[in-house]
Amino acid sequence: MDGSSGCGTPIASRRAMASSRRGSLSRCSGGSWATLMACLTLAVVHFVATTLHLIPPPDPLPDPNAIHVFVTTDEKDLRPLVVLLNSTFVNSKNADKLAFHIFMPEDREASTREQLRFVLPNVRFDVNRFDVDIENIKRHIAVRNTSVERDERCFRKELRSPYNFVPFYLPQVVKGIKRMIYLDLDIVVQGDVTELADLDMQGYPAAVVEDCMQTMANYFDFKQLRHIQSSYKGNGDNGENEGENETGGVRLERPSWLPPEVIDSKTCVSNRGVLMVDVDQWIGQNITAAIEWWIAQFNVSAADRPLYRCGMSQPPFLLSLYKNYKKLDLKWNVRGLGRVEFAEGERDYYQEQGYLRPDKRPFISPFSEKAKALHFNGPLKPWKQNRTFEGPGLERNGTEPWPLEPQWDPSISIEEQRALKLPSLCGQRLILCSAIWWRYLSPEADNLFNPKKKSARKVTKVVTDGQETARTLFNQVQTQRLRRRTRLRAL
Template sequence: MSSRPLIQLEHNDGTWRKMALLRKLNRVLLGLLIFMVYIILYSRMHKAPQPPIHTDVRAEPGAVGGAAGGVKGGVKGGAAEEEMTEADDDVLVVICAAEERIGGAMATVNSIRSNTEASVFFYIVTLHDNVAYARQYIQKSELKDIRFKILEFNPTVLKGKVRPDSSRPELLHPLNFVRFYLPLLVVKHRRAIYVDDDVIVQGDIQDLYKTKLQPGHAAAFASDCDLPSEVVRTMGMQTTYMGFLDYRKLEVRELGINPSDCSFNPGVFVADIERWKRQKITKQLETWMQQNYKNNLYSSAMSGGVATPPMLIVFHGKYTALDPIWHVGHLGWSPDTEYSDASLHEAQLLHWSGRFKPWDYPCVHMELWEKWYVPDPSRRFALVRPNS
């Protein structure tokens, strides 16, 4: 018999084995390629967000009794300066300083430090472009003796959480959301006070700081229904949840919150930082921001903009009520609605919440705010008055 068929068979068998090996190799390479694509997509989807607060920059010294600590820290665009550190017995106050409202923030700081004997440490939070301006305002004015840090807020953390809204653009300012991230600012302390920049403190801030929180509560706010009766009457439903949430939306109705429940003002509050972290308050607030971004549950057209409703939802029935004298608010609600002299005299804290700010015109009770105003050394910020 001829051996030719056997040779041909062996040849065919070798070719088949090579083809099988190539197919297996191709499958392995394809599997590796798919795996690499998956890893890339996963890493992009789960990429860690940028921290909202740059705490490694902007540590600013004051000049009271020599700054504590001896750590040298560089400030971008400036000389190295001694870093301020907080003491355990400090009253910690967090306040935002937007460029266009910086005079308001400085008036707030001045009123606080002028009406207490306590050791106060200020965390002043601003955006990158305003850091040098805020530092200069303090260091070249009568505020140069305060103890403070300037922290830079990173607005990219709000991407996908805040829906653009042109009805009241000022309510969409990134610094309106700083209060959501308190545990990332206040690292060493268990407690902090947050105040808006349209606030004047007439009492001793130490008394507010010592507010006793009810068991399980992470914060204390002032109820809007505790306002003087003449103010509540003019505001109508803007003192209730109906004024902040869109009850036509199923997600809002499913919360089970009575629309006539009293709202509270998140522009002034005392926070227990440890409880805030344990209860994951920041995560809850971000969740409701994302819900609104998708479903438009509230908007800037409503009274509180988009920063107040998440606070109202997360803290509903879970906050301690402040003594009403520690929040006489809504002085900026109308240029015509004035408070009685008695309520203004008794007030430990005045809040010009609303559209009409005391550094602008018109506004009520401007004289009570202006006594604490610190002129801008650079003259970039100026009061708006009838004769200006």
């Protein structure tokens, strides 16, 4: 399906048509006879089109009592979306309060909606309910797409997607919502996400997990950053030399989002994989504008010394919310589970905290056993690996036990690990972290939605054909009703 009606009119266009017609009808009063007749004709057309579902009814305001969870993706494989929704839903004590809002390309909107209803009938969700200008986002990141090919580890293709930046624009379009929770697609939720709904934000625009295993120095070229700060009054020198920048030029007025103090390279970073947003504070503090501003600074930075060392949407997020966020418990974003090795700085951090210095490979997450959200950021996504299975005590269909969880063999050499790209390990038993991800996707669902299997294409066709048949039958019934009413009026 392409998100269009039986007549081939795109949903977005039909909404615009509906809005235009409603506005025209409101201007009909007090006009001439010709104007009234034109308005009457327009009213009849609008009534018939709405009755036949050619024009969708205006969306009601979001449920003010719901807990609103947002997901953005252009991933064609629906399995990570199913796992994210399923894990969040089944681990929430008040799951009936959850309302999921999914943003994705319009050409997959209708088919995704029907397929999710097929496998998650009890989950409340909508697709592309709010209007986000994807083309505008693309314009902001267009330069980046041609200038970041130098390091595929830091600038992977999926990180350059405009849907990776959509979360920064959501607070501007979510009418009627005061609090929003955003979750990255590569997350498994093991805690009760409804706990975040009552969080005291203390005036901050966002709440995220702070990660001191990495610092700002991991992401930025600080020579470039110092140059940017020194170009504005009250920046880069703690208030000294207000009139001139470091090259002797006149300083510009400082934007409100640019910190007046020197940005410290040793400051801990945060990760936006689990993001709680106070919508009013986000808008009031111009966070979206700040992110766009930092993206522009990256775009004009020298090609041989770009502002960002690594990352795509993460760096402007870090700069825009520098020391301006509420800290969530570490359990809400146990990250790095899509990686094969530790960075040297991470190994140093564990040693400084009193742990044994870990080997470079494999990546081991000591905090995963108590995690409320497991984050598979990195290139090794669970759905791109072979299926792994659950541990003892969990049963399939109430009778057949699942196979034991695969565990890591310590005898595997570093060279073999590198050749195998051994994924991350979790907990004291060192099980594959991906095994936890697979707990929320049955083999049957995996077979249905795996794009590499014919059954995935088959279920898509069945759902799509069923939707088309239902729409055709509905339109036929409505047409018959209109004809019957016309005959009765004639009699």
